[in-house]
Amino acid sequence: xxxxxxxxxxxxxxxxxxxxxxxxxxxxxxxxxxxxxxxxxxxxxxxxxxxxxxxxxxxxxxxxxxxxxxxxxxxxxxxxxxxxxxxxxxxxxxxxxxxxxxxxxxxxxxxxxxxxxxxxxxxxxxxxxxxxxxxxxxxxxxxxxxxxxxxxxxxxxxxxxxxxxxxxxxxxxxxxxxxxxxxxxxxxxxxxxxxxxxxxxxxxxxxxxxxxxxxxxxxxxxxxxxxxxxxxxxxxxxxxxxxxxxxxxxxxxxxxxxxxxxxxxxxxxxxxxxxxxxxxxxxxxxxxxxxxxxxxxxxxxxxxxxxxxxxxxxxxxxxxxxxxxxxxxxxxxxxxxxxxxxxxxxxxxxxxxxxxxxxxxxxxxxx
DNA sequence: AACAAGGGTTTAG
DNA sequence: TCATCTAAACCCTTGTT
Numbered sequence: 001x002x003x004x005x006x007x008x009x010x011x012x013x014x015x016x017x018x019x020x021x022x023x024x025x026x027x028x029x030x031x032x033x034x035x036x037x038x039x040x041x042x043x044x045x046x047x048x049x050x051x052x053x054x055x056x057x058x059x060x061x062x063x064x065x066x067x068x069x070x071x072x073x074x075x076x077x078x079x080x081x082x083x084x085x086x087x088x089x090x091x092x093x094x095x096x097x098x099x100x101x102x103x104x105x106x107x108x109x110x111x112x113x114x115x116x117x118x119x120x121x122x123x124x125x126x127x128x129x130x131x132x133x134x135x136x137x138x139x140x141x142x143x144x145x146x147x148x149x150x151x152x153x154x155x156x157x158x159x160x161x162x163x164x165x166x167x168x169x170x171x172x173x174x175x176x177x178x179x180x181x182x183x184x185x186x187x188x189x190x191x192x193x194x195x196x197x198x199x200x201x202x203x204x205x206x207x208x209x210x211x212x213x214x215x216x217x218x219x220x221x222x223x224x225x226x227x228x229x230x231x232x233x234x235x236x237x238x239x240x241x242x243x244x245x246x247x248x249x250x251x252x253x254x255x256x257x258x259x260x261x262x263x264x265x266x267x268x269x270x271x272x273x274x275x276x277x278x279x280x281x282x283x284x285x286x287x288x289x290x291x292x293x294x295x296x297x298x299x300x301x302x303x304x305x306x307x308x309x310x311x312x313x314x315x316x317x318x319x320x321x322x323x324x325x326x327x328x329x330x331x332x333x334x335x336x337x338x339x340x341x342x343x344x345x346x347x348x349x350x351x352x353x354x355x356x357x358x359x360x361x362x363x364x365x366x367x
Numbered sequence: 368a369a370c371a372a373g374g375g376t377t378t379a380g
Numbered sequence: 381t382c383a384t385c386t387a388a389a390c391c392c393t394t395g396t397t
Binding site: 010014047048060108109110111112191192193194195196197228291293303304305306307308309 | 371372373374375376377378379380
């Protein structure tokens with residue numbers, strides 16, 4: 001009765017699949033979606049690739065030049081720059097469609113969402129399966145896109161179910177088969193355990209999710225943090241009480257790659273446009289920030305940041321310019337921070353909602 | 368002891 | 381020179397109340 005039924009919907013190789021829809025003739029070719037940094041012709045990284053390209057080892061994050069090498073025998077490989085606007089428009093239509101299946105909805109990213117079907121499918125996985133199947137066919141009908149869907153008792157397990165069969169999957173993980181299904185999996189398959197954590201867990205003799213589920217909590221706390229260690233162990237037991245619900249954005253950022261590594265770039269040319277964009281986004285979301293920060297990725301690819309808390313929340317371009325230029329100035333003047341930057345950016349956080357009440361009005365106007 | 372501020376790391380898509 | 385971009389969660393240290 002208190003059990004939930006949650007489904008995870010994950011649009012397959014989303015950016016590349018969107019491009020396949022736009023140009024069906026590339027469907028059987030390797031398709032690689034790239035973020036070009038603008039340094040040299042091919043500098044940058046792969047955002048995503050279709051399965052034809054993945055079969056050759058091209059995956060998210062690899063340098064574009066490496067992807068070219070991996071695909072050098074495939075004369076027909078297609079390399080395209082990301083077209084965020086186009087993907088966003090498709091995503092918005094699909095999210096709207098998904099929302100119609102449950103009031104209890106959470107979009108996690110441009111290509112992923114959770115729906116809580118508890119009230120619609122009360123404890124009947126066959127009903128949930130029918131709904132999931134309908135979702136898949138409607139997305140196909142409307143946008144010609146495949147997705148992978150997972151169904152289980154919480155977000156964690158629904159996501160793992162969706163991940164287990166891709167692309168175009170539909171996987172149910174029923175309560176009675178949870179332990180037998182996830183325990184044998186390598187611990188890196190647990191969402192939240194990435195390459196670094198997996199490596200450290202291997203050193204502790206934790207190879208599978210089942211190993212982690214049984215592992216001593218105190219040692220995990222000491223090793224991975226007082227909260228995180230035990231939390232990961234609890235995930236390994238299939239426990240996840242996070243509700244399906246939309247969450248407020250907590251930060252906004254923009255970062256760019258400089259043409260050349262330098263500690264003397266033009267603030268006006270490189271940073272001001274980023275601030276204009278951030279300020280615009282703050283205003284259009286009725287938010288103001290209490291903290292303004294800068295980000296520097298050094299030529300050695302180390303991340304550095306500096307931030308300042310304001311007395312008053314702001315959405316003003318001028319204020320963000322003043323504060324961040326000061327932060328850059330003191331960053332590059334500080335002792336050992338004269339090392340050249342490869343990438344620079346701005347981040348605003350500690351966002352507060354100004355509400356839709358314009359200044360000068362007050363809550364009492366509503367009564 | 369509890370909390371805020373600031374900086375770093377890891378994860379994920 | 382091979383190494384994008386955005387965002388969340390968490391960790392730790394330091395300083396203040």
